[in-house]
């Protein structure tokens with residue numbers, strides 16, 4: 001049975017998906033020449049070289065795939081897998097006023113469902129479940145969707161991870177999180193090897209942890225529950241793929257629009273279901289209006305509007 005946790009009622013506005021806004025959760029993969037991000041927000045593009053006899057630009061290492069199944073309790077090795085997810089458009093419910101808290105992401109008016117021209121529409125997407133893959137990154141690559149597709153887009157909904165100590169208050173039993181192997185037999189040399197200054201080298205800095213060579217955004221997120229108060233929702237265009245960092249809490253992919261999107265999904269997996277994917281059901285407080293809800297504003301063509309964060313000046317993607 002999946003674990004559940006109590007959920008506050010919060011309405012979350014949609015943000016533009018850019019590498020800088022998404023960096024704590026993973027990577028946005030896109031051709032920098034076609035980025036939607038305002039110039040001031042763009043990060044330096046990945047290193048590029050000329051390839052294919054000068055007819056191609058090759059961007060190097062556009063996302064980092066991480067396999068940390070060696071830390072899984074089962075010790076069952078993982079292999080790289082590519083699956084295809086054909087994700088149907090989600091049902092949205094009509095907007096109605098609510099006493100839900102506004103999310104901390106953006107200065108939003110919960111009841112404002114018109115843009116300046118009075119022709120935008122607000123609908124609501126309920127988020128009843130989150131999941132994570134503690135030992136692997138997971139990359140969603142949409143196929144057959146263009147940057148300018150106005151009728152079909154996808155939402156990337158993510159939450160930071162609470163510290164493990166805060167998570168214990170939310171649930172009677174700890175969430176299922178495989179823990180790294182604890183080496184029971186440590187030699188005297190192992191024990192002194194972590195002492196600082198080192199008795200062997202006189203080194204004063206702490207020894208590097210297994211993940212210290214990784215960019216902070218790529219490090220595993222820890223065992224805690226999702227930080228629902230800081231959940232965020234980003235709208236992606238067809239020219240963007242997205243990698244969730246290992247252990248990043250995220251909603252199952254949410255397609256908005258007319259037709260399904262085919263995604264090729266690249267990750268590692270070892271076939272042990274609790275190590276490959278962990279779900280948590282969000283249970284709204286019985287006295288609350290609703291649970292976690294993304295406000296999906298769209299213009300008259302169905303294009304999702306950005307209402308918070310970078311490019312939120314009623315920007316139309």
Ligand SMILES: NC(=O)N[C@@H](O)C(=O)O
Nearest residue numbers: 131138250251252253277
């Ligand atoms: N993100 C999503 O839609 N689904 C997965 O992460 C999965 O592995 O089921």
